Amino acid sequence: MPEGHTIHRLALDYGTRFFGRATRVTSPQGKFSAAAALLDGAALTRTEAHGKHLFLCFRDAEWIHIHLGLFGKVTFGDAPAPPPTDTVRLRLAGPTGYVDLRGPTTCALIADAEKQAVHARLGPDPLREDPDPATAYARIRRSRTSVAALLMDQKVIAGVGNVYRAEVLFRHGIDPYRAGRDLTPAEWDAIWADLAALMREGVRHNRIDTVRPEHTPEAMGRPPRVDDHGGEVYVYRRADQPCHLCGTPIRTASLTARNLFWCPTCQRT
DNA sequence: AGCTCATGGCGAG
């Protein structure tokens, strides 16, 4: 679930549900209890996302810094809130609804200086205002590391995860093992623009769809398919299945402890 | 009941 689009969507959704109202803040699971007690009854005044980091501002002063990690989940519901299960790290509850956070890697109360430090160590995020893709390209062009690894490095570009990484490389016909320094400016421009567009759609629909209209099963006269992670994709988690475009079995390999997926025919260079 | 895997990321060695 959690790539950058999810987090930006959460920033919007927390806001629409809780802005400006006194909110009950609790931590049934316990690990955030002390901070929750300090915030209890305060109003949510701003929300913000940078890459996979979510920031909730209370009283225009204090921030909850949330990172979902691999397992974190957020569930929204209408009032009355049911009794929380014992894994709920953070619950916000108001007169009309509630939201539960489970399993985050990070859920911490921080001040502005610490928040700035988080921004400082993240690369440009295609979903933020005014990101600077040239900063990312500057790092890529002087690196011998593979493009696939660089796209997942949040210091290089913030918000791309394993799905967008695999899919954008497929869409541009790029071999995931190509060194960053061999990526041309034109290729980078195209990748960045594509990521921005795909991720915006991701925020809109709250899922990742990367298959072009002309390649959908309907357009290609094939039976409809449903990928088990909820979106339509070319290669992600399709190991050994035929490529939608050329029929070659999709390959998979482990790269820096994550599964990489690509089509060896469509992504040759 | 227990295992494996998952759209992340950190720190130790």
Add this chain to the structure above:
DNA sequence: TCGCCCTGAGCTG
């Protein structure tokens, strides 16, 4: 590069 943290679903028995 490995182990570790966080949780839950989907298997296997």
